[in-house]
Each structure stands twice: as structure tokens, then as C-alpha cells.
Amino acid sequence: MDVRLTSEQSQLRDAAAKLADDLGPGAVADLEDGTRRDRLAATIDRTGWRSLRSDGATGVEVAIVAEEFGRGLVDAAFLGPILADDLLRHAGDGAAAATLAIDGLAPDADGLDRVVTLDGTSVREGTAGGIVPSEDLTRVAKNVDTVNDSSIATLSADDAQRFRALALVVTAADILGAARGAQALACDYAKIREQYGKTIGSYQAVGHMLAESLAVLEGSASILRHAAWAVDELAPAEAVGAAQMAKLYCARSARTVCENSIQVHGGIGNTWECLAHVHLRRVLVSTENFPVSLKEIDLGLS
Numbered sequence: 001m002d003v004r005l006t007s008e009q010s011q012l013r014d015a016a017a018k019l020a021d022d023l024g025p026g027a028v029a030d031l032e033d034g035t036r037r038d039r040l041a042a043t044i045d046r047t048g049w050r051s052l053r054s055d056g057a058t059g060v061e062v063a064i065v066a067e068e069f070g071r072g073l074v075d076a077a078f079l080g081p082i083l084a085d086d087l088l089r090h091a092g093d094g095a096a097a098a099t100l101a102i103d104g105l106a107p108d109a110d111g112l113d114r115v116v117t118l119d120g121t122s123v124r125e126g127t128a129g130g131i132v133p134s135e136d137l138t139r140v141a142k143n144v145d146t147v148n149d150s151s152i153a154t155l156s157a158d159d160a161q162r163f164r165a166l167a168l169v170v171t172a173a174d175i176l177g178a179a180r181g182a183q184a185l186a187c188d189y190a191k192i193r194e195q196y197g198k199t200i201g202s203y204q205a206v207g208h209m210l211a212e213s214l215a216v217l218e219g220s221a222s223i224l225r226h227a228a229w230a231v232d233e234l235a236p237a238e239a240v241g242a243a244q245m246a247k248l249y250c251a252r253s254a255r256t257v258c259e260n261s262i263q264v265h266g267g268i269g270n271t272w273e274c275l276a277h278v279h280l281r282r283v284l285v286s287t288e289n290f291p292v293s294l295k296e297i298d299l300g301l302s
Helices: 008-023 028-032 034-047 059-071 077-091 159-194 204-233 235-271 276-288
Strands: 115-121 123-132 141-147
Touching: 008 034, 008 059, 028 235, 034 123, 059 204, 059 235, 077 115, 077 123, 077 159, 115 141, 159 204, 159 235, 159 276, 235 276
Parallel strands: none
Antiparallel strands: 115 123, 123 141
């Protein structure tokens, strides 16, 4: 595989990053700004990024957007709709926007009432219910009220496996992005916070934590890029295996990065006003969406 992004993929990454920086929450208080969130959701709708798969986008391109949205803590629905779109393209159904339901819950359903779910190889649709509390402050989760007995599409076994691979890759990309955001937050703080007349980033203890975080982020990016490529290029079983490895590695690494970010912030890192905990919450919740356990990995991790 060629790990380099094409010019079009680089432009997609830059556009997603700009949107996240311009309209994503820059502080915890911004999470309560409904006007900003509505503008963000409307802009995502106009870009068509929620239907990337039905427009022919690869796993790499979906992961690029998911990672940048995770980095910027984008708090409009994306992961749920993009995965629902991957299922609905098999049904030739572009009628109404939908989000994905997992085990009776739609974890990313802000502004969406239609849900789709994969039951074995059958795609079924239903309706979302009321909002339920979520530890992830950047997403709206809803109960699933009803799921129709009849299927709207039947996937082949290979397509069902590729969907699972994509779901693992997209959530891993979101995790990596949130961790990258936490690292940037810590680095920025270390450059301006002073103790004993020096910025705290000049002290070895802080520098070593930031260096450790950077190292595991680089490893996460590599394993994720391979898994995203594998979604469309490898055999379905191999794609799932690569995606499982990426999900587990990114989740473990991201927790370390977010905890290091909180440590670098010191006392302020344990307060509500510091964005570091929002990054950590997003990582932990995304880890539990399509979770992977170590026993599912047959090599490479211990």
C-alpha cells in the first residue's frame, strides 16, 4: 500500500480540519451554544460528507474526516450517519437521513429520528426515541423505539464483514483524532504555563510525557491508515482483523494520551472548564462502540 494521501485526500483533510477549527467547540462553554452547533450541522449537511460511502468514498477518505472531526470535538452527528449511509447504499435508499443503531441505542443521533441497524446480514430500519444521558458531551444519544421486522436490504457475508471493518476503522479514527486534540491542548498549555520562572514544557517530566504521547500517536496513525486502506483493498476477513488491531491499539494509546494531557495541565486539568476531560470522554465512549477485546487479536499486541 501507498501511505501517502492523494491531492484530493489532502484537500479533504484540510477542509475537514478547517470546519472543525472554525465551528467546533473551542471551550467547554461552547458545548451549550446551540446556534454554533446548528451552523456546524448545516455545514456538514452541505458538504455531503455524511453520504461519503454512497458517493464512492474509500475507507481512507471516511477515516480522514472522522479523525479531523474527533480532533476538533465536532459535536454534530457524523459517525452514526456515515455508517448508516454505508448500509443504506446497499438498499439504494437515499430518501431520508438516518443514523446507526447499536444494541437498541443510537449513540450519534443529534437531529435524526430514523435509524438503521445490521442484524446478521439484514439491514432493518426503525425510529429513535428520547435522548438518553451519555458520558460523551459532544454527541446526542437516543433510545431506539422501534425496529421493523422486515429488512430493507440483505448484505452478502463479505459486505457485512466490510461494514464491520469500516465501523471499527471509523470509531478508531475518531478516537485517534480526539487523542490528537488532547495532545495539542497539552502542548499549547506547556508552552505558556510558567513555574519557577520557566515554561513547564522545559522541564523533563513534562517533556517526557508529551514525547510518550507523540510516540503512541504516530504508531496509532500508522496502524489506522493500514486498516482504513484494508477496508476496500483486502479480503473481508483480513480487513476486519486489521480494523480490530487498529481499534484496540488506538483506544489504548488514546487513553494514555488523554491522561497525560490532564497531568500536564496539573490542577486545572481536573476541572470542568478544561477541555481535556471532554477529549477523554469522547475516547472512552467511542472505545465502547464496536468494542474489541485483546482475545480477538491473534498477534502483535500484549
